[in-house]
Each structure stands twice: as C-alpha cells, then as structure tokens.
Amino acid sequence: MRPLTIFYVIVFYVIAQLFWWATLLIAYNPVRKWMVVGEGVVFLSLMTLGAIMLHKAFNRERRMNVQKKNFLLSVTHELKSPLASIKLYLQTIMKRDLDKETQRGFIRKSLLDIERLDDMVENMLLASKIENNSYSFPKENFNFSELVDRVVGRLQIHVCSKEALVTNIEPDVFVEGDKFSLSAVVSNLIENAVKYSAECDPIFVGVSKLPNGKVSFKVADLGIGISDEEKPKIFNRFYRVGSEETRKTKGTGLGLFIVKQVLDNHQAQIKVKDNTPRGTVFEVLLD
Incomplete structure (x- = not known):
C-alpha cells in the first residue's frame, strides 16, 4: 500500500498546485479566465485518466504478486506431499520384512505419486514455453x-x-x-x-x-x-x-x-x- 499512498499524495499535490496557479493567473489577468479554465479542465481530465490507469495497473500488479505467492505455496505443497509419500513407502520397504504383494502395492503407489509429480512438472514446463512463445505446437x-x-x-x-x-x-x-x-x-x-x-x-x-x-x-x-x-x-x-x-x-x-x-x-x-x-x-x- 505504501507506493499507492505516495502516488495519491503526489496526485493531490499536483492538483492543488494546478488550482493555486490557475487562481493566481485569473487574479493577475481576469481577461484570460476562460482560457485558463479550459486548459485547466483539459489538464485535470488527462491527470484523472492517468491516475485511474495507474491505479488499475498498481492493483493488477498487486493481484499478480498475490497469485504468484499462492502459486509458489501451492507448488511447494504439491511437491512435498507426493515426495513425502514416496519416501515413506520406500523407507517401509527398506526397514521391514514385507511380503512381495505388500511390496508391490507400495511400489505401485509410489509410481502413481511419481506420475503425479511428472504431470505437474510437464504442466509447468508447457506453461513456461507457451508464455515465452518457445513451443512450436507441431501438428x-x-x-x-x-x-x-x-x-x-x-x-x-x-x-x-x-x-x-x-x-x-x-x-x-x-x-x-x-x-x-x-x-x-x-x-x-x-x-x-x-x-x-x-x-x-x-x-x-x-x-x-x-x-x-x-x-x-x-x-x-x-x-x-x-x-x-x-x-x-x-x-x-x-x-x-x-x-x-x-x-x-x-x-x-x-x-x-x-x-x-x-x-x-x-x-x-x-x-x-x-x-x-x-x-x-x-x-x-x-x-
């Protein structure tokens, strides 16, 4: 919020200065009153439009940063969960004398978790290539x-x-x-x-x-x-x-x-x- 606060303060200062100088010019030369008012309206309109566009850009950037943060947290969780599961299955196989059917079951579950990891990595790589326009889509x-x-x-x-x-x-x-x-x-x-x-x-x-x-x-x-x-x-x-x-x-x-x-x-x-x-x-x- 700090950059937005500074931005609003600057906008307020510029608008206040505009009104101050317009008042001085009109007082100094009343004949040019409508010219000053007209130019002031044009400047104020452009200033307002620019402020609105910058405000939207700030909000868009802030939302994107929040989404990126959530994405990193999600990826971390998505990676840790199957890795922990695979580690547990393999440690159990190593430490205990299990029958072949139980071992096969644990290995099968580990392979499913590996497939899940593989799918997630493929998704991230494909998304990155699409964003960078480096994927050719061979038909x-x-x-x-x-x-x-x-x-x-x-x-x-x-x-x-x-x-x-x-x-x-x-x-x-x-x-x-x-x-x-x-x-x-x-x-x-x-x-x-x-x-x-x-x-x-x-x-x-x-x-x-x-x-x-x-x-x-x-x-x-x-x-x-x-x-x-x-x-x-x-x-x-x-x-x-x-x-x-x-x-x-x-x-x-x-x-x-x-x-x-x-x-x-x-x-x-x-x-x-x-x-x-x-x-x-x-x-x-x-x-």
Whole structure:
C-alpha cells in the first residue's frame, strides 16, 4: 500500500498546485479566465485518466504478486506431499520384512505419486514455453479417441477404487493438432473435474464427431460448479475459484490456463456450462 499512498499524495499535490496557479493567473489577468479554465479542465481530465490507469495497473500488479505467492505455496505443497509419500513407502520397504504383494502395492503407489509429480512438472514446463512463445505446437493427424481413452485409463486409478470416470468415446475420431499439448488439455480438464467433485462422484467424459464436421470433447462433473461471475476468469494464469471449499483443493492454477492457450493455438473453442442438477460441463470443439 505504501507506493499507492505516495502516488495519491503526489496526485493531490499536483492538483492543488494546478488550482493555486490557475487562481493566481485569473487574479493577475481576469481577461484570460476562460482560457485558463479550459486548459485547466483539459489538464485535470488527462491527470484523472492517468491516475485511474495507474491505479488499475498498481492493483493488477498487486493481484499478480498475490497469485504468484499462492502459486509458489501451492507448488511447494504439491511437491512435498507426493515426495513425502514416496519416501515413506520406500523407507517401509527398506526397514521391514514385507511380503512381495505388500511390496508391490507400495511400489505401485509410489509410481502413481511419481506420475503425479511428472504431470505437474510437464504442466509447468508447457506453461513456461507457451508464455515465452518457445513451443512450436507441431501438428499431425492422429486418433483423438485413442488419446482420450489412454488418458482416462491412466487417470482412472487415481480417482477412486471404483470406475469413477464414465466414458462415451466414439471410436476412430481423428483430429489435426499437436498430440502432446492436446493430451495436456484432456488431462487437465479431467483432473480439474475430479478435483472439484466429491470423492467417487462420477465424471462423464465424451468424444463425438458432430454433423458440422467438428469434434466434440466433453467433461461433465457433479461438483461444486462455477459461478457466472468467475467463469470468464478461470482461464487466467494462477487463478483459482475463490470459495473456501475450493481453496482446500490441490492445484497450481495453471491447468485451465494451459487448456485455453493450447486451444487458442488450435483455433478451437471451449465452452463452460452449468451441469444438471449440479456441477460443470466443459466442451471443447476441435476442427
């Protein structure tokens, strides 16, 4: 707040000086009264406009700094949690005489945590490359149905002990695009749905070819939903839905930012709608 206070003091001082000198000029030469008033109004209008723009810039920078701080805290937590879990599993295997099945279970859980870390690192690297315009998005024609099916299969084991990801994937739907970044889109949308849903609530994933030739990819959940006010903000970098319940969820605020950037590069659309009876539907339309 200190820079803003100094800024407001300077603005107040300049405006006070303007009125003071205008008063002196009018008193010295009353004939030029309207010229002084006119120029004063123009100067005051420009000064006010500049002050408003600078005020918005200060607030925007302050919000970005808060978001960056929250991002660093989130990343630290996201890194420490799986690392601590992996360390505990490995230490248990080392110190105790466990049967092979138990060892395999611990190793399997450790690998899941490593996959989670790998996904997070890939997200951060992709977001960095997109921001720096250093990612080329190499396009190819590939089977999008197989890609979604493979991602669903990988994430299914993270979600719940039962089949929580319910799919309706039309076979052999092909798209022209960057396989790696579109895979990140699919992963992030599904993981986002899981994150904001109750444990073991079904997540519906669908792929279909529309009559107009476009490819539809849908992810629908029965979670907490997104308010109309926040829908335009969710694709901003570091932004996370602001309810208290949402803040308890894990995440870095990069997932939906990556989704939007990748889809913009593919000239694709993404729609965010309310689900019935509750939750959110994300629909991606690819050419």
